Amino acid sequence: DSGVTQTPKHLITATGQRVTLRCSPRSGDLSVYWYQQSLDQGLQFLIQYYNGEERAKGNILERFSAQQFPDLHSELNLSSLELGDSALYFCASSAQGVGNQPQHFGDGTRLSIL
Amino acid sequence: ELKVEQNPLFLSMQEGKNYTIYCNYSTTSDRLYWYRQDPGKSLESLFVLLSNGAVKQEGRLMASLDTKARLSTLHITAAVHDLSATYFCAVDPGGGADGLTFGKGTHLIIQP
Numbered sequence: 001d002s003g004v005t006q007t008p009k010h011l012i013t014a015t016g017q018r019v020t021l022r023c024s025p026r027s028g029d030l031s032v033y034w035y036q037q038s039l040d041q042g043l044q045f046l047i048q049y050y051n052g053e054e055r056a057k058g059n060i061l062e063r064f065s066a067q068q069f070p071d072l073h074s075e076l077n078l079s080s081l082e083l084g085d086s087a088l089y090f091c092a093s094s095a096q097g098v099g100n101q102p103q104h105f106g107d108g109t110r111l112s113i114l
Numbered sequence: 115e116l117k118v119e120q121n122p123l124f125l126s127m128q129e130g131k132n133y134t135i136y137c138n139y140s141t142t143s144d145r146l147y148w149y150r151q152d153p154g155k156s157l158e159s160l161f162v163l164l165s166n167g168a169v170k171q172e173g174r175l176m177a178s179l180d181t182k183a184r185l186s187t188l189h190i191t192a193a194v195h196d197l198s199a200t201y202f203c204a205v206d207p208g209g210g211a212d213g214l215t216f217g218k219g220t221h222l223i224i225q226p
């Protein structure tokens with residue numbers, strides 16, 4: 001158990017809809033990262049938050065947005081969903097500034113677009 | 115743009131054999147990570163390599179980093195079936211806790 005909690009585990013929805021994925025980082029970790037894993041694109045970094053502020057952006061679409069709340073949990077919002085958004089979405093957390101620590105991954109949310 | 119290439123992408127080997135997975139990356143970085151993923155599961159951290167010449171070992175797995183060659187290796191000694199999984203290397207381009215760039219992964223099958 002990595003200590004990173006993601007909900008829901010599975011999500012099935014239709015094209016054009018909007019969903020919210022939730023992540024609670026490990027206790028004490030200030031940084032939260034979102035990744036997308038798909039068969040064709042592999043594992044891609046989407047966005048990072050540190051202590052409530054956006055820190056880095058990767059290959060995140062404009063239809064996607066995220067935020068980190070004062071209690072450090074994070075949400076990833078995906079809107080105007082397309083079939084190609086079907087993927088496994090991982091959240092990871094780390095202790096920023098402690099460079100010898102890896103990012104710890106949650107179990108992921110599997111998103112299926114019908 | 116940072117590129118991370120792993121090879122091989124698929125490896126089938128017999129128990130008891132040794133093999134090496136290679137990870138090349140395209141820009142300067144001194145932070146490289148190895149993860150393991152079982153089918154349908156999360157990513158489990160295996161090794162964190164933070165400097166040139168770093169070598170880490172855990173059981174039958176040993177990882178090394180050569181920052182000058184921009185190369186990391188994951189060596190498997192006397193493979194056992196339980197090591198069957200997909201192995202990813204990932205590079206931190208920012209020198210700290212930034213988004214990782216992952217290789218495509220090496221799908222390893224170890225047969226009795």
